[in-house]
Amino acid sequence: MRWMLLIMLALFAATGADARRSTGLVRVRIDTSVGAITVALDTRRAPATAANFLAYVDDGRFDGTTFYRSARKKTDPRFGFVQGGIKTDARRILPPFPLETTRITGLRHLDGTISMARHDDPKSAGGNYFICVGPIPSLDASATSKGYAAFGHVIAGMDVVRRILAAPTTGGSAATRGQMLANPIRVIRMVRLDGKPKPTGRPRQWLEKIPR
Numbered sequence: 001m002r003w004m005l006l007i008m009l010a011l012f013a014a015t016g017a018d019a020r021r022s023t024g025l026v027r028v029r030i031d032t033s034v035g036a037i038t039v040a041l042d043t044r045r046a047p048a049t050a051a052n053f054l055a056y057v058d059d060g061r062f063d064g065t066t067f068y069r070s071a072r073k074k075t076d077p078r079f080g081f082v083q084g085g086i087k088t089d090a091r092r093i094l095p096p097f098p099l100e101t102t103r104i105t106g107l108r109h110l111d112g113t114i115s116m117a118r119h120d121d122p123k124s125a126g127g128n129y130f131i132c133v134g135p136i137p138s139l140d141a142s143a144t145s146k147g148y149a150a151f152g153h154v155i156a157g158m159d160v161v162r163r164i165l166a167a168p169t170t171g172g173s174a175a176t177r178g179q180m181l182a183n184p185i186r187v188i189r190m191v192r193l194d195g196k197p198k199p200t201g202r203p204r205q206w207l208e209k210i211p212r
Contacts (some may be wrong), residue, residue: 024042024044025040025041025152026041026195027039027040027193028041028053028057028192028193029191030157030187031189031190031191032067032160032187032188033185033186033188034163036156036160039154040155041151042107042153045106045107049100049149049151051097052116054192057192059202060189061127062084065186066186067083067181068087068180068185069169070165070167071130071179072166077166079134080133081130081131081136081165082165083128083129084129084130084187085128087128089206091206092206094126094127096126097125097126099123099125099146099149100149102147102148102149103147109135109137110132110135111132111133111158112133112154114130114153115129116130125149167182
């Protein structure tokens with residue numbers, strides 16, 4: 001009986017893997033100091049953005065970074081987004097890539113959507129990302145804005161995301177005033193769960209010791 005159960009579990013696992021491959025979804029687990037978050041990246045509809053994120057993951061460029069921002073909705077602080085990544089650490093950054101807007105991909109900023117943070121320059125997205133808590137349609141492309149590049153969604157660990165959103169904030173300026181986490185949440189590591197890692201081979205300068 002036990003061996004039959006093991007066979008059935010293996011078949012279910014294989015079926016799930018086949019389904020993910022057919023839809024172009026690649027899972028990544030984000031291990032943080034307050035729990036794990038698993039996201040499914042849509043490599044079919046947002047290929048460039050997903051590939052960029054996976055390059056950071058496979059190189060270990062996100063390991064040891066933080067979730068550093070919690071932007072809570074003023075009218076209802078249960079909703080908003082949390083932001084993480086390399087901030088301004090130039091030692092970890094990879095080359096820019098074209099902005100894949102929601103108009104191009106068909107993806108939307110819904111509850112659990114993961115998307116790329118950027119500055120005014122459409123090609124400035126790269127090493128920083130955010131996760132929505134509740135839908136935020138204002139971040140989608142529109143007649144007056146290119147919006148942001150959504151490229152996947154959370155499939156496990158939204159309780160962890162909400163915990164980060166509710167954490168105390170301070171500091172910041174202009175658009176981020178009062179939104180910087182008083183105690184940033186450490187990203188211990190990110191791990192690709194589907195397919196083989198594809199490191200870029202670029203220098204990992206953040207690991208190099210600075211001469212005294």
